[in-house]
Amino acid sequence: LMSSGVYQRGDEDEGIYGFLVEDIKREIRRSSRLVILQRTLSHSNKFSTILSQHSAVMFYLLGHQAYSAALFFFRCTICNNKDKFQQEMLRMGIHIPERDASWELEENAYGELLQVYQRCDALKCISHKGRKYSTQEGSSLQRNTPGEILHTLASQISKHQFMSVVVRKDGVFKAALELLRQADFDPHHSLKVTFPDDEEQTNDMNNGNLQRFLRLLIQDLQNSVLFEGPENKKNLALNSQAVQEDFYFDAGCIIALSLIHGGPPLGFFSEALYKCLFNFPRDSHLTVEDMGESLCAAKIRDAQSVKDLKKAVSSASDYLEVAGCLRQINSLSDKQPLVKDIVNFHLVTRMQLPLKRFRDGLNTLGLFEHIQMFPEIFSDLFCYPPAKISAHTMANLFFVQFSDNEEKKKKEIITEGFWRQYLHDCEEGRCATSLEDILIFATSKDIVPAMGFNPNPSVSFVHSLSSVGTVPERQPCYNKIVLPVATTYEIFKKHLEYAVCQYTLMQTI
Template sequence: MDGEEIAGLLQAHSERVITSGKRQIYISRANVWTTALRQFKRPWFAENCDMLYVTFASDEQGGEEDAADLGGPRREFFRLLVKAIFQDSGAFEGTPTGCTPRLNILHLQNGEYRTIGRMMSTIIVQGGEPPAFLSPHVVDYIVSGDILQVDVTPDNIGDPELRQNLVKVQHATTQEDLEDAVSCCDSWRFQVEGLPLVVTMTNRDVFVKNAALYHALLHRQSCLDQLANGLSYYGVLSLLRENPSLRVLLELPEEDKDLTADFVAGVLKPSYSVLGSNRRPREELTVVKFWEFLQCVENKELRGTFGDRTLTEDEEAFLKTLSPSHILAFATGSSKVPAIGFHPSPKLTFVHDEHKHLPVAHTCVNELQLFVNAATAADDDEFNYYLLVALMNGSVFSTI
């Protein structure tokens, strides 16, 4: 399936499984994992299929942010939740091919892998960025349900030393080298029933394959089963097994490219005044400046546009991390196009006001609002600086 077919399939599935009510959920941006876990573990929450209605607690202001969730806060929450699942939950570890569950007895006893599966299902069905960070062997097991159908290699193992030792066994060219490599595995290999006790050049590949299967899958199969069980929420597991090409929603892509400036410019369509209006030329100039800003961000040239302007330490640091995906996230709450697509389509709009300068994002309607006036139209760095400040303070300049 191509992206359009996947979006259509998910849209139809979402309409079938999401019920008509809403579920209020309160989230702290400073503690996304902790606050999300508290909500998703509640039994009534897990049994409910209503659309999430997200309210962020503003740590800076000591209260709730004044933003109703018509889609933007929910997309932002999903983006932050995907990051929290794989970085903050303690439930996953990295491998050269993607993330795999880390065996954690306490997580298992508390059903946290199941809860994470429910989170992933919710993200997929309710229009978030796909949680596509899992190693292919994990997705193989989820989609097939059969551990013997999964092709596992040492690269699917998280422990670097264990992985390196198996690679040495795999690439040994003489019996002496093989024996030396196998001796590095003595601390665990005799505890794994079924592995060859004496490893030779003849059975070496069987040893490596089965040892990798044990460490990458069998050793943590209970975690994987809980995760798959959680993915049955909203019928996502059945959907994956009926349409294996949907594995792209979970699997780390071989080459995860950042969004380009041209792509973001194409997504954010200008909503101009009518042709012939005296406002139209200034709006077109603003769009050109916006496109130039995107190109400078992509090419890491933005700092040079500020000339002798003195930037704060925070602004200098932010410049180094800024990418075109930040601009999309500012406008929509999502740094990637959700698998289900954007609804409504993102756009640039213009406000002709001489007294306002900092761009504003209306994430619920996927709209980036640019102010058109003498300051933003001037042939200097003011437009770029206003946009930089707005991006740095996204929670302040993103509204309903």
Template sequence: MVKCCLSIFHGPRVESSFSLMNEVIDQRSGNMNVPTFNAIQTVNSGRWTEHYEEHKGEAETCGKTAKAGHGDTGGPGKEEKMRSGSESITNCVLKSQEGVFQLGSVEEGIDAGGPRREFLTLLMSFLQSRPIFEGPPQSRYLVYNAAAIREDEYVMAGKMIAVSIVHGGPGPHFLSRDLVNHIAGQPGFCAHVTDVTDDEIGRALSEIELAHSLKSLRDVLLKHSSMLQTAGCFRRVSSVEEKHTVVAEYLTWYTIGRNHSVIERFKDGLASLHFLDALCQHPSVLAPVLCHTDKRLTSVEVERLFLPQLSPAGSNRRTTETVALSFWADYLMDCEEQGPVSLEELFMFITGLKTEPPAGMTPHPCVTFSQETIYPMANTCANTITLPLLGTYTSFKANMDCN
């Protein structure tokens, strides 16, 4: 596997991140089950920690709200503060210099990746609840919002997503498949009436779908002629089966056509770091990063991902570490079976992410051991968890859950 580093901070010009993405994707033959962007990882980001600590509380609140599926993020004051914080982060990490975007500053020793990944995770949750999106929580599409237009929030949202994916954070995993296909220039449209948030329009489309005869279909089309004329899909039908075409055409206009201008602004943001170019050239690899997936972490995946750092074979310490490693494997299975701690929560505790990111994990996650503590310790910058060396699984699990 090609492993390149995009040295953004040392020198005025760098090789195109887009060409590096192509190199990795081509060598992996479009395999969606392995990280895509290891070639463009970078770990120097000086100002992430400052803004992360300042706005972490608001971001966590917004993230919880988004998870619950609510649009209100906690009142005008908190909304304005979080919006301002998001702008500060975006302005901080997206600095164009002769066509090259920079991440952070040249300061050293401030953030080796952990706070950045955790902030990007919270930022993606925050975006999901923004008023620029509508639709089901797991399949959201862009809508026109006058205030967001004034604030240029569509471009900002696109930049946030591009930066998160390219620099080791998560993808949004909530965009509509139809929206992503449209952005990537791919065919296919599968929106459903349930995606419509306007109750009146939803009822009208349902009436059209439920028409059982040609006469009833014509009557219901005439009844809702004004609505259909707005979308340019009101016409005379000659068979009852045409109802599906009428509904599909209206849904296409409702989710894509009427929002064309803001979708273009969103694409302008996604073009940061050449992510949009890569998406259009490799949609089968990158589209799943943007859309919802039912796939969740498994105990086998986590156990395989975290490499144990064991003492020399035959030593007494190696024996106790092997016992702790077996406890670790059992604990992962308990987490997968919906115990007090989920695998996603455990992964977040160790890495600042809820799942393995598209760009892969750098440095590689590992498991270490310590006799100096009875509780687990995590280093999110090093993607490392230190396990306590305890005598029984009962005490091991209790201390893991407690922490």
């Protein structure tokens, strides 16, 4: 009844929201004389008023919308018409305030639009300063190879300051621990390695000794009490003495120093250990197989009935109680959550301190941080043993340097053919030396280092008129082998085998 005759003749501050008291009283008197007639027939024409069963709700909603949007923004939500819509709303008694919309009157309205979002939401943030660090300047970060990253880290090592490493009969691992426990130990210094028990010494012994030390050190570390599991799939082992002596930090530091000083790739980490350290791959899950030889977890996993599952849980109750995984078994659906908790406890929870100290050691010279940026490109160095070297790989590894003189170059091309033939004979076992022996002879390394060679290995030639003679020479500081020019393959093979075998014999004394 109110919607049929009351108009807002007043201002905002007059009456009740613009409805004058006199108009309201007049409408009350008029409406009191009206009679409502109920008809059972329904009309198909347009209604000028809202249906009775929805009138209260619709009136409230339109009134709330009008009060919120006000005069400047209140319009039809379907056709977006403003003028006609507001006239009709006024006719129906909807009050429209003459002001700005309510959301425009809020303090600091739309202030968030003036703020620049300064947080990294990438799945893997590689910023050293965290996700909230933001700057308008800086260098772009490129995805490099592991060798390039290790070379960058190696630039921190001083070539003029040395730390002495003395390897005695008690082994390379103890020599490494003595180095790390020195009060003045500085990872930014170069390493000078000596083997006092070796009777033979050569001019390049420091470089050869360093590579030999790093190679033996990684082998000893792999077979130490700090790791367990099958070969090439090692997990960290929990050892109370190692925790007390902080050997896990030492092991991480040893690995970092080895990789950055040009040592061999590891190749013995399990994928589970790599995931625990670097959370890669992110979408993979730890399984019972990652635990190694764990009979209790395997029995629980393989249980096919509730009876078998209860029996397996009962037999491992002591371990499960310590792990905090002991629970009542009601159905086979309880098996998978239990197995998941056991695996998580065995590989992660109980190894929290060793893993943390191992990561701290790996971060020597910043290695861990760089691996964490690109864990996918480092996984091969840690988890997979290097492929066996072949004659084709060796031939491509060594860059051949020919003379500028055409006459000399012709002879050198023939000798280069002898070199390739000799590599194939070594691969097929028709020589007294192996491909690894030749690589050690030229570079003092039996495999390609994790950081690659610097400089790249090369082959050069010396002619018979030179005073050097006909015996091949090695220049390991430059990763170079100098081959004498020979007229026949038999002479070439004889001289090269003699030189390599002599050096190999010296290394075994």
